[in-house]
Amino acid sequence: MSGRTTAPTPPDGAVPPVRHPDAPAPGETIGSHYEYCFGCGPGVPHGLHVEVRAGDGVCVSAEFRVKEAHQGAPGLAHGGVLATALDETLGSLGWMLRVIAVTGRLETDFLLPVPVDTVLHLHAEVTAVHGRKIYAAATGRIGGPEGPLALRAEAVFVEVKVDHFIEHGRPAEIQATLANPDQVKVARAFEVNP
Numbered sequence: 001m002s003g004r005t006t007a008p009t010p011p012d013g014a015v016p017p018v019r020h021p022d023a024p025a026p027g028e029t030i031g032s033h034y035e036y037c038f039g040c041g042p043g044v045p046h047g048l049h050v051e052v053r054a055g056d057g058v059c060v061s062a063e064f065r066v067k068e069a070h071q072g073a074p075g076l077a078h079g080g081v082l083a084t085a086l087d088e089t090l091g092s093l094g095w096m097l098r099v100i101a102v103t104g105r106l107e108t109d110f111l112l113p114v115p116v117d118t119v120l121h122l123h124a125e126v127t128a129v130h131g132r133k134i135y136a137a138a139t140g141r142i143g144g145p146e147g148p149l150a151l152r153a154e155a156v157f158v159e160v161k162v163d164h165f166i167e168h169g170r171p172a173e174i175q176a177t178l179a180n181p182d183q184v185k186v187a188r189a190f191e192v193n194p
């Protein structure tokens, strides 16, 4: 046994998260990190267009309107789409820590069906950090920030460097991204100075 675990419960030795001094101000819109991101990109017509704002802790909130293109059952959102909305919101927490992190594990409870046209109110926060692992939790509420709880998630994100994307991404998109200083900035590629 190696002792490695991917469970979303912080292990012994995990520490509380620290909001980075250069994190976006509370209430500030974080904006899309990539034009063609299915979760937040304005260049994806059937994408989710999740809009995220910084919170005052190591947390963010977001809204997402379920569209016809997001159905699973008639008139209801597809569960995978809802998990994507949670993933996108959780992924934005990297801005609050000023790191790039990718989803390692995402556990989702689907508590209520979510009809088309619903505005889902999402909230995500970092609960602990252990080395490169970032532990986080998220909720999705129907109709308002205090509305009925439809979704709940726990996640482990793993911090990576820009090299992760350069090594694994399709070259055409990576080269176009790195060649565009505005795109590098919004992509959270903090260690790149274009």
Ligand SMILES: CCCCCCCCCCCCCC(=O)SCCNC(=O)CCNC(=O)[C@H](O)C(C)(C)COP(=O)(O)OP(=O)(O)OC[C@H]1O[C@@H](n2cnc3c(N)ncnc32)[C@H](O)[C@@H]1OP(=O)(O)O
Pocket (backbone or CB within 6 Å): 004, 005, 006, 007, 033, 087, 088, 091, 100, 101, 102, 103, 104, 105, 131, 132, 133, 156, 158, 160, 162, 165, 166, 174, 177, 178, 187, 188, 189
């Ligand atoms: C050009 C710039 C572009 C920038 C764009 C920004 C976009 C942001 C986009 C956001 C979009 C939204 C979000 C998205 O959709 S992100 C897209 C979906 N996610 C992915 O594609 C991730 C795919 N997986 C990997 O690339 C690797 O497996 C990673 C990088 C995750 C780890 O491989 P790596 O070789 O690096 O790490 P390691 O093996 O040395 O392990 C290190 C530690 O991590 C722990 N661990 C490992 N795996 C898991 C796991 N699955 N769960 C829990 N924990 C895990 C491991 O136990 C160890 O801990 P410890 O045992 O030491 O304590």
